[in-house]
Amino acid sequence: MSDFPEVVVKEEYEEIRRWAKDFGQREIAPIAEKLDRTDEYPLGLARKMGEYGLLGLSIPEEYGGLGLGAVGAIIVAEEIAKVSLSAGLIIGVQNGLVGNAIAKFGSTKQKEKYLPRLVKGEIICSFGLTEAGAGSDAAGISTKAERAGEWYKISGSKLWISQGMVADLILLFARTGSQEDRAAGITSLIVEKGSDGFTVGSKLEVMGLRGTGTAELVFKDCRVPASSVLGTEGDGFLIAMAVLDEARIGAAAAAVGIAEAALDASMAYAKKRVLFRKTLSKFESIQFLIADIATKISAARLLTYRAAYLLETGKPFQREAAMAKVFSSETAVWACERAIQIHGGYGVSKLLPLERFLRDAKTLDIVEGASEVQRWILARDLLGL
Ligand SMILES: Cc1cc2nc3c(=O)[nH]c(=O)nc-3n(C[C@H](O)[C@H](O)[C@H](O)COP(=O)(O)OP(=O)(O)OC[C@H]3O[C@@H](n4cnc5c(N)ncnc54)[C@H](O)[C@@H]3O)c2cc1C
Structure with a gap:
């Protein structure tokens, strides 16, 4: 911790702060109240955030991101949340959850296919972990993914999924082992919109983070290719x-x-x-x-x-x-x-x-x-x- 104060005063961080603040004031502040009131997902804003670079803060530059370190990224999170937490969540899910997972654990093919479009906001992503019966106890999820030849067959549902209403891609966590396996029996899979058996269930109204498309996602014998697994089976x-x-x-x-x-x-x-x-x-x-x-x-x-x-x-x-x-x-x-x-x-x-x-x-x-x-x-x- 001896050199920690350096981090707080570094000039490059002040530049990042000004850059984020400028976008927040110009593009988010005028619509923040409406976003909360109407509870409608701001697709146009998400695309603009992508064009500006906000959706790929920590994604490597080779995939179109900015390659910022963690300190730079949280300065942006702080500045955007001052104007609208809902707008901040778009960055959190695109960059922090789904983008980060694909960048760290994806195959080269998966990174090349998804990251440049995720960073630009051309595809909107969701992180599908929570279920009606398992939130804090995430190791208890029961959505199943059964291997059948070159496919996985997914059955179950996810609850409270941010951007779920509009998601083009879901990073889904499903059980490939038995329920008793708990954490060891979970695998992460990339499910694309339009996959057979995948539907968006009801939109869920919440008191905060409004306008973020919170939804239930339903999988009924949903088929995805075996190549959809992110990382290794069991590592989800x-x-x-x-x-x-x-x-x-x-x-x-x-x-x-x-x-x-x-x-x-x-x-x-x-x-x-x-x-x-x-x-x-x-x-x-x-x-x-x-x-x-x-x-x-x-x-x-x-x-x-x-x-x-x-x-x-x-x-x-x-x-x-x-x-x-x-x-x-x-x-x-x-x-x-x-x-x-x-x-x-x-x-x-x-x-x-x-x-x-x-x-x-x-x-x-x-x-x-x-x-x-x-x-x-x-x-x-x-x-x-
Ligand atoms: C607006 C919104 C957006 C969300 N977006 C996403 C998303 O994009 N993807 C996703 O997967 N999930 C998402 N979630 C789900 C969120 O992560 C869960 O709601 C959260 O993890 C809590 O789980 P739960 O609601 O099942 O509550 P529970 O796990 O049932 O918890 C109930 C209460 O018990 C407490 N509790 C839990 N464990 C313990 C313990 N060990 N000791 C003492 N108390 C405990 C909790 O703190 C809480 O107060 C979202 C939720 C909301 C409201």
């Missing part, structure tokens, strides 16, 4: 956990971004709102609250950047990623709730984005490993259980 759980461990740092960064947006709004409001003949900022209880929010955000950011730095420098980062995810997402929920309090009636109104920030922050507390799961990971690691 390891692949899922490898990319989720990394994606957790992006989720933490997004939480930092939301919390900071809530803080910025609160400080601006406190300076201009006059009551009892003085501005809100002159009340000590408000000053202390602002100080506490800023302090917690700094702590969350440092935890997050530390985890990203460890990942980027090839060191173990899982413990730090779990700490960053749980602390940052809970900080975001708390900061948004306090920011609403500072804003009074405006805070709970739809005139300001604060109530959206709170709904999004709460959703972050659940996705990509809920807070209890992060604590469980940490406790097992710390206590050597």
Whole structure:
């Protein structure tokens, strides 16, 4: 950790921040409220994000990505989430989950076929792990993939799948072993839209991360070629956990971004709102609250950047990623709730984005490993259980 502060001040990171912020202000801010209100997937925005380079942040340059390290990528996650967490999720799924999995575990053929189009936003991807009966307990999934000659026959369904409504490609996790095999019996397969037996089930309405096409995906004797396996049969759980461990740092960064947006709004409001003949900022209880929010955000950011730095420098980062995810997402929920309090009636109104920030922050507390799961990971690691 001795050279960690270097990471925070590097000039190239400030350039990345400006680059992401510019896109956020220009292309996302004008539609962020509508995206949340209509809950319609922004296909046009996804394509623009692809053209700008946002969907291939950490994908190798040879496949059209930017090849950024983990720190650069989380700076982008932070800046985009300040404007819209839903837009940030498009990057998280395309680049962080599916792109990263294909780049790390795919065959050359799979990388060449999918990555350049994924990076450009020409194909929209989903990460299909969660089921009605298995979320945190991902090793308990029951969707089956049975080998039949040169094909796999898939049966089952997936729930809460982001971008599922519009997905052209699903990185699916299915059971090729027995239920008792738990994690060892899971395989990841690439399922393309149009595969026989694959349908999108119902659209699922959620309080946060709206407009991200959350859906149920249904597989009824769905046939995919044996060459669809990503990595090796039986390695699916390891692949899922490898990319989720990394994606957790992006989720933490997004939480930092939301919390900071809530803080910025609160400080601006406190300076201009006059009551009892003085501005809100002159009340000590408000000053202390602002100080506490800023302090917690700094702590969350440092935890997050530390985890990203460890990942980027090839060191173990899982413990730090779990700490960053749980602390940052809970900080975001708390900061948004306090920011609403500072804003009074405006805070709970739809005139300001604060109530959206709170709904999004709460959703972050659940996705990509809920807070209890992060604590469980940490406790097992710390206590050597
Ligand atoms: C908007 C949204 C988008 C999503 N996108 C995707 C996606 O793209 N792909 C995908 O595969 N999934 C996705 N998910 C699913 C998400 O990852 C799961 O909802 C999450 O992992 C929690 O699983 P669960 O809902 O089954 O809750 P459960 O696992 O049933 O958990 C219920 C409660 O028990 C707690 N709990 C779990 N384990 C423990 C433990 N060991 N000790 C104590 N408490 C525990 C949990 O923290 C939670 O509070 C999405 C969900 C949402 C809401």
